[in-house]
Amino acid sequence: MRPKRRRLAFVVCGMLTLGVAAALVLAAFEDSIVYFYSPTEVAENKPPPDRRFRIGGIVVKDSVIRGADATSVRFRVTDTANTIDVAYTGVLPDLFREGQGVVAEGRLDADGRFRADEVLAKHDETYMPKEVADALKESGRWRGAPEGGR
Amino acid sequence: MSRLHRFASPARFVRLADRIQPWTGWAAALLIGAGLVVGFGFSPPDYQQGDTVRIMYVHVPSAWMAMFCYAVMAVCAAAGLIWRHPLAHVIAHGAAPIGACFTIVCLATGMLWGKPMWGRWWAWDARLTSVLILLFLYLGYIALANAFDNTARGDRSSAILALVGAVNLPVIKFSVDWWNTLHQPASVTRIGAPAIHSSMLTPLLLMAAGFMCLFAALLFVRVRAGLLERRLRALRHARAHAGGMDTGTGLS
Numbered sequence: 001m002r003p004k005r006r007r008l009a010f011v012v013c014g015m016l017t018l019g020v021a022a023a024l025v026l027a028a029f030e031d032s033i034v035y036f037y038s039p040t041e042v043a044e045n046k047p048p049p050d051r052r053f054r055i056g057g058i059v060v061k062d063s064v065i066r067g068a069d070a071t072s073v074r075f076r077v078t079d080t081a082n083t084i085d086v087a088y089t090g091v092l093p094d095l096f097r098e099g100q101g102v103v104a105e106g107r108l109d110a111d112g113r114f115r116a117d118e119v120l121a122k123h124d125e126t127y128m129p130k131e132v133a134d135a136l137k138e139s140g141r142w143r144g145a146p147e148g149g150r
Numbered sequence: 151m152s153r154l155h156r157f158a159s160p161a162r163f164v165r166l167a168d169r170i171q172p173w174t175g176w177a178a179a180l181l182i183g184a185g186l187v188v189g190f191g192f193s194p195p196d197y198q199q200g201d202t203v204r205i206m207y208v209h210v211p212s213a214w215m216a217m218f219c220y221a222v223m224a225v226c227a228a229a230g231l232i233w234r235h236p237l238a239h240v241i242a243h244g245a246a247p248i249g250a251c252f253t254i255v256c257l258a259t260g261m262l263w264g265k266p267m268w269g270r271w272w273a274w275d276a277r278l279t280s281v282l283i284l285l286f287l288y289l290g291y292i293a294l295a296n297a298f299d300n301t302a303r304g305d306r307s308s309a310i311l312a313l314v315g316a317v318n319l320p321v322i323k324f325s326v327d328w329w330n331t332l333h334q335p336a337s338v339t340r341i342g343a344p345a346i347h348s349s350m351l352t353p354l355l356l357m358a359a360g361f362m363c364l365f366a367a368l369l370f371v372r373v374r375a376g377l378l379e380r381r382l383r384a385l386r387h388a389r390a391h392a393g394g395m396d397t398g399t400g401l402s
Binding site: 004007008011014015018019022026030033034035036037038056092093094095097100103118119120121122123124125126127128129130131132133134 | 194195196197198199203206228231232233266267268269270273274275276313314316317321328329330331332334335336337345346347349350
């Protein structure tokens with residue numbers, strides 16, 4: 001019985017130590033693990049103009065302005081507290097919609113506008129048929145993506 | 151514990167497995183068949199994703215199973231290390247390739263979904279990266295378990311790797327909550343009601359139950375084969391040993 005007890009204690013202690021070590025490492029690298037920053041995080045610590053990073057948030061309703069050449073587009077991205085202007089030239093993904101989540105990669109220019117060279121749509125965790133979505137919107141019980149923010 | 155020990159006898163396990171295995175196989179075929187029919191024939195397209203949502207019916211269950219297989223593997227590895235029971239190691243070895251396949255299916259279907267929805271096949275966000283690490287852990291475990299001539303040594307080394315890698319499981323599960331990721335957070339296993347409409351949840355759960363039965367059916371076959379392989383190896387070893395002594399005496 002004794003060696004079994006000892007091996008059990010060894011495995012349990014080993015797993016605990018490992019768990020703590022992993023947690024510390026992950027906490028230390030948090031900045032590089034996050035896939036994007038929210039507009040508020042960008043506003044709080046202005047990244048230098050030449051640094052590439054990603055921002056994420058919700059595309060503000062009625063903020064999308066398409067340019068004359070059909071591929072350039074401007075829109076605003078918000079996390080409800082702060083908002084960033086984004087300029088992008090290229091093809092937008094299918095799920096790109098006003099009021100939906102988006103992740104853009106690029107740089108801040110001198111006047112605080114985000115010049116994106118890649119735009120990804122971010123899907124939220126709600127799945128439902130179109131009829132249900134319409135019915136919810138009609139009855140005013142819609143709690144879809146725009147408010148969710150993630 | 152004494153109850154568990156009764157099933158830990160390999161002979162008893164094989165007898166039990168032989169009885170259950172066909173049932174799990176048929177249940178898997180039935181449930182996966184039903185899940186595919188409901189998922190591809192009867193469930194509605196999503197209000198945002200359209201028909202692409204159907205990828206989820208394969209992607210999400212395989213992701214769950216990828217993690218579940220690893221959990222089974224890690225628990226058996228720990229049991230094998232602590233109680234030195236060979237059956238535990240055989241089960242862990244049996245689960246590894248099945249889990250690796252589920253992980254590959256999960257990654258492949260995820261990429262197929264990511265291209266049309268996100269606009270990109272792959273993103274180095276916390277969820278995707280931690281699942282890729284899970285695949286490498288499986289592959290490393292399989293390689294290590296087969297790298298030794300000495301079975302006991304291979305069992306022990308691979309069990310330690312399986313336990314170390316278990317740290318990755320909570321990271322995968324909670325990555326979408328702890329960090330900003332491109333991957334969406336959990337829809338089914340979240341606090342409160344699932345964020346999936348019942349017409350889509352039904353095929354998802356059917357497939358999940360089917361994948362679980364498939365895992366059980368495959369695991370029983372692999373454990374049986376694993377036990378036979380070990381017995382064969384032991385017999386060969388014994389014969390080689392005896393044969394070596396014979397030729398030794400013949401030469402002298």
